[in-house]
Amino acid sequence: MKKNRGRTGRKRRRKHLHTFVDGVNCSHKLEYIKLKKWLKDRGFEDSILRPAEFRETGRGLMATKTLQAGDLIISLPEKCLLTTGTVLRSCLGGYIKNWKPPVSPLMALCTFLIAEKHAGQKSPWKPYLDVLPKTYTCPGCWEHDVVTLLPEPLRKKAQEQRTTIHELYLSSKAFFSSLQPLFAEDTGTIFTYSALxxxxxxxxxxxxxxxxxxxxxxxxxxxxxxLAPYLDLLNHSPNVQVKAAFNEQTRSYEIWANSQCKKYGEVFICYGPHDNQRLLLEYGFVAMDNPHSSVYVSSDTLLKYLPPLDKQRKAKLSILKDHDFLENLTFGWDGPSWRLLTALKLLSLGADELFPS
Ligand SMILES: C[S@@+](CC[C@H](N)C(=O)[O-])C[C@H]1O[C@@H](n2cnc3c(N)ncnc32)[C@H](O)[C@@H]1O
Structure with missing residues (x-):
């Protein structure tokens, strides 16, 4: 009988493979080949990273060799970066310079992305735009009915995010219309709410x-x-540290490893010491085993346990509100945060302690 031919053999081979490979390399896909060529034309030298699909984190970057602390992970030349400088040098530049009141840097970048996406084949940024996600999972993009299922205070923050995007859209309509000479189609059909x-x-x-x-x-x-094409395929882990900065000498944005990463493992960077609420709001995902995890205590919960007959209730609430102490009250792994403790201490003061004579 041939060895390893049956189901057990297949299982064993799969298990063996998984101990080496965490993700499935997808660098052979046409969109990544085109992106790599586009980057190379702008001075990017191939890195040790490959785009791959990972079971836990989705699309990310895989190391093709073991990375040690101090190794350069990626170096992206200035020419590959998309900044407000890129926008000002484009055909949008003149319109932005003449528009009053001035648009924000964020709005300038949004406008550029929408215009380039609309340009399709004609856009010099097409290889990059083609690998960008088509949709996002930030709560501001969720259906209203889904947002209402969120617990407070996350629900309020998700609604605020939606309002922010909506207000930005309404306040930018006139600016978008001013760009009409650049387009054959009505700008109202290009710069839509969903595009923004x-x-x-x-x-x-x-x-x-x-x-x-x-x-x-x-x-x-x-x-x-x-915006840093290719480099922006790096996912977040709260447990890694990297050094990242623009190097004035090499005129490139560089990321250096501060810890080891095994061959064929996913390479992570850390977006910041964010708890899962912040990760969900800003990036549309939550991290497993997040050391910064915290539970938010809403002001409603806090007030539920404040003695209803406390005569100082109104004064205490007013102090907390004036000093912005009714928000961001959390429990972390180490217990209540300093903000929550302070709010609780103030709420439990006796009348003589609150206003000592
Ligand atoms: C800078 S991009 C990283 C690349 C992204 N995964 C992609 O396919 O384009 C940031 C986004 O990646 C996803 N992401 C980053 N870290 C993640 C993680 N640890 N787990 C799941 N998704 C993650 C989130 O959707 C986040 O908004």
Whole structure:
């Protein structure tokens, strides 16, 4: 009988494979081949990373060799980055410079993404746009009925996110109309609410932090965004550390490993010490085994346990409200946060302690 031919053999082989390979390499797909070529034309030298599908985290980047602390993970030349500078150099630049009141850096980037997506084959950014997600999972994009199922205070934050995008859309309509000379179609059919929602989520979930000097053509909001093709395929892990910054000498955005990553393992970066509520709101996912996990205590819950006959109830609430202490009250792995403890301490003060004579 031939060895390993049966079901047990197949199972064993699969198990053996899984101990080496965490994800399925998808670098052979046409969209990634085109993206790599596009990046190479802009000076990108192939890195040790490959796009892959992972069971736990979806699409991400896989290491083709073991990475040690101190290794360069990726170096993306300035020419590959999409910033407000890119937008100002495009045909949108003149319109942005002439528009009053000035648009925000975020809005300029959203407009650029929508316009380039609309340009299709004609867009020089097509290979990048083709690998961007078609939809996003941030709560601001969820159906209203689904958002109402969320617990407070997450529900309120999700509704605020939706309102933010909606207000941005309404306040930008006139600016979008001003771009009509650039398009054969009615701008109302190009710069739609769903197009803005997609662009807004693209910026909010994928940009790297890169501070640019304040420019007179933009509003005063900080200009700290850069879209970094390919590098933005890196998923988040709260348990890794990397060094990431724009290197003025090499004129490239570089990421350096601070810990080891095994060959064929997923390479992660850390988006910040975020709890799962923040990850869900800003990036549309939650992280397993998140050391920053916390449970939010809504002000309603807090007030439920405040003695109803407390004569100082109104005064205490007013102090907490004025000092913004009715929000972001949490329990973490180490117990109540300092903010929650402070709020609880104030609520449990006796009348003589609250206003000592
Ligand atoms: C910068 S992109 C990373 C690449 C992304 N997975 C992709 O396919 O384009 C950030 C997005 O990746 C996803 N993501 C990042 N880290 C994740 C994780 N640990 N688990 C699940 N999804 C994650 C979230 O959808 C997030 O908004």
């Amino acid at each position: 929602e997609w662009a807004w989520c693209t910026i909010n979930t994928r940009t790297i932090y890169m501070k640019h000097p304040q420019r007179e053509w933009f509003s005063l909001e900080p200009d700290v965004y850069a």
